[in-house]
Amino acid sequence: xxxxxxxxxxxxxxxxxxxxxxxxxxxxxxxxxxxxxxxxxxxxxxxxxxxxxxxxxxxxxxxxxxxxxxxxxxxxxxxxxxxxxxxxxxxxxxxxxxxxxxxxxxxxxxxxxxxxxxxxxxxxxxxxxxxxxxxxxxxxxxxxxxxxxxxxxxxxxxxxxxxxxxxxxxxxxxxxxxxxxxxxxxxxxxxxxxxxxxxxxxxxxxxxxxxxxxxxxxxxxxxxxxxxxxxxxxxxxxxxxxxxxxxxxxxxxxxxxxxxxxxxxxxxxxxxxxxxxxxxxxxxxxxxxxxxxxxxxxxxxxxxxxxxxxxxxxxxxxxxxxxxxxxxxxxxxxxxxxxxxxxxxxxxxxxxxxx
Amino acid sequence: xxxxxxxxxxxxxxxxxxxxxxxxxxxxxxxxxxxxxxxxxxxxxxxxxxxxxxxxxxxxxxxxxxxxxxxxxxxxxxxxxxxxxxxxxxxxxxxxxxxxxxxxxxxxxxxxxxxxxxxxxxxxxxxxxxxxxxxxxxxxxxxxxxxxxxxxxxxxxxxxxxxxxxxxxxxxxxxxxxxxxxxxxxxxxxxxxxxxxxxxxxxxxxxxxxxxxxxxxxxxxxxxxxxxxxxxxxxxxxxxxxxxxxxxxxxxxxxxxxxxxxxxxxxxxxxxxxxxxxxxxxxxxxxxxxxxxxxxxxxxxxxxxxxxxxxxxxxxxxxxxxxxxxxxxxxxxxxxxxxxxxxxxxxxxxxxxxxxxxxxxxxxxxxxxxxxxxxxxxxxxx
Numbered sequence: 001x002x003x004x005x006x007x008x009x010x011x012x013x014x015x016x017x018x019x020x021x022x023x024x025x026x027x028x029x030x031x032x033x034x035x036x037x038x039x040x041x042x043x044x045x046x047x048x049x050x051x052x053x054x055x056x057x058x059x060x061x062x063x064x065x066x067x068x069x070x071x072x073x074x075x076x077x078x079x080x081x082x083x084x085x086x087x088x089x090x091x092x093x094x095x096x097x098x099x100x101x102x103x104x105x106x107x108x109x110x111x112x113x114x115x116x117x118x119x120x121x122x123x124x125x126x127x128x129x130x131x132x133x134x135x136x137x138x139x140x141x142x143x144x145x146x147x148x149x150x151x152x153x154x155x156x157x158x159x160x161x162x163x164x165x166x167x168x169x170x171x172x173x174x175x176x177x178x179x180x181x182x183x184x185x186x187x188x189x190x191x192x193x194x195x196x197x198x199x200x201x202x203x204x205x206x207x208x209x210x211x212x213x214x215x216x217x218x219x220x221x222x223x224x225x226x227x228x229x230x231x232x233x234x235x236x237x238x239x240x241x242x243x244x245x246x247x248x249x250x251x252x253x254x255x256x257x258x259x260x261x262x263x264x265x266x267x268x269x270x271x272x273x274x275x276x277x278x279x280x281x282x283x284x285x286x287x288x289x290x291x292x293x294x295x296x297x298x299x300x301x302x303x304x305x306x307x308x309x310x311x312x313x314x315x316x317x318x319x320x321x322x323x324x325x326x327x328x329x330x331x332x333x334x335x336x337x338x339x340x341x342x343x344x345x346x347x348x349x350x351x352x353x354x355x
Numbered sequence: 356x357x358x359x360x361x362x363x364x365x366x367x368x369x370x371x372x373x374x375x376x377x378x379x380x381x382x383x384x385x386x387x388x389x390x391x392x393x394x395x396x397x398x399x400x401x402x403x404x405x406x407x408x409x410x411x412x413x414x415x416x417x418x419x420x421x422x423x424x425x426x427x428x429x430x431x432x433x434x435x436x437x438x439x440x441x442x443x444x445x446x447x448x449x450x451x452x453x454x455x456x457x458x459x460x461x462x463x464x465x466x467x468x469x470x471x472x473x474x475x476x477x478x479x480x481x482x483x484x485x486x487x488x489x490x491x492x493x494x495x496x497x498x499x500x501x502x503x504x505x506x507x508x509x510x511x512x513x514x515x516x517x518x519x520x521x522x523x524x525x526x527x528x529x530x531x532x533x534x535x536x537x538x539x540x541x542x543x544x545x546x547x548x549x550x551x552x553x554x555x556x557x558x559x560x561x562x563x564x565x566x567x568x569x570x571x572x573x574x575x576x577x578x579x580x581x582x583x584x585x586x587x588x589x590x591x592x593x594x595x596x597x598x599x600x601x602x603x604x605x606x607x608x609x610x611x612x613x614x615x616x617x618x619x620x621x622x623x624x625x626x627x628x629x630x631x632x633x634x635x636x637x638x639x640x641x642x643x644x645x646x647x648x649x650x651x652x653x654x655x656x657x658x659x660x661x662x663x664x665x666x667x668x669x670x671x672x673x674x675x676x677x678x679x680x681x682x683x684x685x686x687x688x689x690x691x692x693x694x695x696x697x698x699x700x701x702x703x704x705x706x707x708x709x710x711x712x713x714x715x716x717x718x719x720x721x722x723x724x725x726x727x728x729x730x731x732x733x734x735x736x737x
Binding site: 031034044045072075079107108113149195202204222226227325339 | 691
């Protein structure tokens with residue numbers, strides 16, 4: 001089945017009871033049982049809910065995985081994934097990782113004894129140099145947020161496999177429409193589904209997908225035990241959002257390309273970061289592992305006054321935190337009241353951020 | 356203000372633009388900033404959402420806490436609270452604990468270097484003896500699941516204060532209508548809101564109320580950092596459910612007392628665990644609180660075959676996990692809610708192959724008793 005068709009029919013087996021084309025929203029916390037010895041497929045909605053399951057299967061299929069899991073937020077998906085590790089384990093993480101991920105690693109999981117080395121993962125040698133006997137996984141984002149750095153996923157996954165490590169990729173910026181890390185040899189794909197997957201800036205959600213059944217079981221255990229699951233109404237909204245993923249991505253990407261060309265001509269713009277630019281250092285790698293440059297771009301203005309004027313002056317692009325919706329959004333990373341995205345040196349000094 | 360009034364008014368007076376008397380469902384992931392360095396108070400819905408906040412203020416208000424928090428499930432609330440602790444910390448925990456909490460502690464947090472000692476928390480001396488130099492908190496169920504042991508929350512909170520421990524009370528079975536742990540000195544009141552608070556078996560959620568602002572800041576940091584938050588539609592449904600908390604609970608307690616008395620006299624029933632019955636060890640303390648005895652009953656049947664009959668022959672009482680909703684539910688704790696606890700422990704506690712747990716709903720009590728009566732009788736189940 002082609003991607004566009006998969007989006008419409010993949011997560012949506014037609015309701016056998018009434019023929020409803022749209023999946024029913026099962027707002028039930030529990031399910032009545034018919035036998036004492038053999039419980040039905042569903043018992044308690046934290047452990048499994050038919051609406052959530054439809055979404056989980058849809059996202060798993062799109063990523064080419066066998067297990068998909070839906071969480072209350074991208075951070076809930078990321079935190080749940082980190083919970084498969086144990087104290088003393090070590091992770092190698094790309095240095096410009098999303099600020100929220102950096103925060104849980106550098107506070108919560110540091111307190112629990114999970115060790116992390118942040119490296120410039122665009123350099124395979126830097127990844128290899130950071131691997132220790134207790135290293136259990138690589139954690140990568142490509143393109144990175146917000147500097148749009150590109151990591152060679154197949155090369156990183158091959159290195160990880162050789163060393164017996166898992167490769168975990170946050171694929172939020174690309175979505176499975178443009179990039180499928182499991183097909184490149186990675187083990188777990190994570191999403192802030194809040195962004196392009198749902199695509200309407202109306203739901204907070206997260207996903208974890210894997211193609212390895214044993215890893216799928218470990219993640220499912222944590223999902224149920226921790227219980228940071230996505231509610232059925234939100235699941236239904238995401239199922240609905242997914243149907244337009246391809247058309248939205250294509251349109252957004254095409255607009256992003258035009259905006260990039262326009263920005264490059266502006267005198268007030270110092271630098272444009274976008275993986276679709278041939279002069280971008282990761283251009284070749286990105287275009288080999290993804291089918292398009294995506295719809296997130298960063299640019300640097302010549303001074304702070306222009307930045308302020310731009311953010312407060314734009315009428316259509318909302319100045320807000322988040323991305324990936326049908327509306328354009330322009331946050332400013334260093335000053336946003338969100339997890340800050342400082343440079344690695346500043347990050348090492350960062351302690352508890354208030355947000 | 357009486358709790359019934361507070362509950363009915365959750366979310367009221369928040370919407371100044373239209374005057375809507377229920378809080379709008381803000382189904383938004385993000386919020387537009389008015390200017391650089393400015394915020395409307397909301398930036399990103401994981402960090403704060405007006406609908407969720409109305410619910411969070413609601414639970415804080417019912418509990419007398421400074422701040423409330425809503426999570427994707429009761430387990431998500433408990434997990435988020437566990438992030439307050441560090442490797443090497445020790446917690447004293449109620450022994451006949453909900454199986455999901457036990458699984459989380461033993462299978463996930465023990466691996467991360469936390470240790471737990473399980474004791475009968477209805478006995479303060481046992482709690483005292485279990486405290487070690489590295490103990491950081493007491494995690495207690497105020498009315499235990501499924502054996503309905505009653506904890507002296509006030510006494511335990513005083514002990515915690517003296518020994519500088521955090522006192523966390525899972526008050527799911529009682530709700531703030533029957534017990535307000537923060538008033539009695541506890542630091543955190545915790546709920547599977549899926550149960551009595553939402554009350555309609557339609558939402559999975561967790562709620563927390565915290566007394567101290569500094570502790571609340573830490574809890575908020577983890578709620579936002581870990582991100583196991585409740586969505587706006589579920590938040591709205593929970594608010595809607597909480598508005599009828601007191602009237603539902605009144606009826607559920609009344610029904611439960613009638614059923615417990617009926618079970619006590621039945622030939623097919625052995626032990627009945629219900630704090631409303633005079634011989635129950637927690638009867639006096641619950642009676643002195645003067646709010647009622649809750650609506651959960653556990654009972655042993657006399658013969659193993661009666662378990663199957665009761666689970667499957669009851670027509671009005673559904674055989675399903677969960678509790679606290681308007682519909683009555685029956686469960687078999689040994690293989691359902693407490694399946695993750697070791698068999699020896701279950702045996703010792705009395706969570707055996709004869710024990711059933713009944714969550715009494717708001718149906719008519721005569722219908723419920725008639726349903727149980729017909730289920731006890733011989734004959735094929737439909």
